[in-house]
Amino acid sequence: MNLPETGFLRLAQILPQREVTEAEAQRNREAAAALRAEALAKGVKPKNDNRPCRARSATPGLIPGSPTWWWRGVREGRFPQPVKLGPRVTAWRVEDIRALIDSIA
Incomplete structure (x- = not known):
């Protein structure tokens, strides 16, 4: 470079x-949404989930x-x-x- x-x-x-496939990114988005919903249901601030949510090449x-x-x-x-x-x-x-x-x- x-x-x-x-x-x-x-x-x-x-x-x-590293490479992130579209399927992996979709699973990460769904997991993050579930964590946000769980935190909001408990009345706490959702934690930042650092898993990649967009597909990318290596x-x-x-x-x-x-x-x-x-x-x-x-x-x-x-x-x-x-x-x-x-x-x-x-x-x-x-x-x-x-x-x-x-x-x-």
């Missing part, structure tokens, strides 16, 4: 993404690893700190990711 000179990358652009990513591994590295200072672009949007500066890749290589 050619990185732009400047800008931001989301975690899905940094780490590899992508290799720039750095091999899992999101848990990545966030642990961010917390421990091994990886760059993210930038909040909005209340639900977290990204990393391209320059920081390029420097990380160079230091690994």
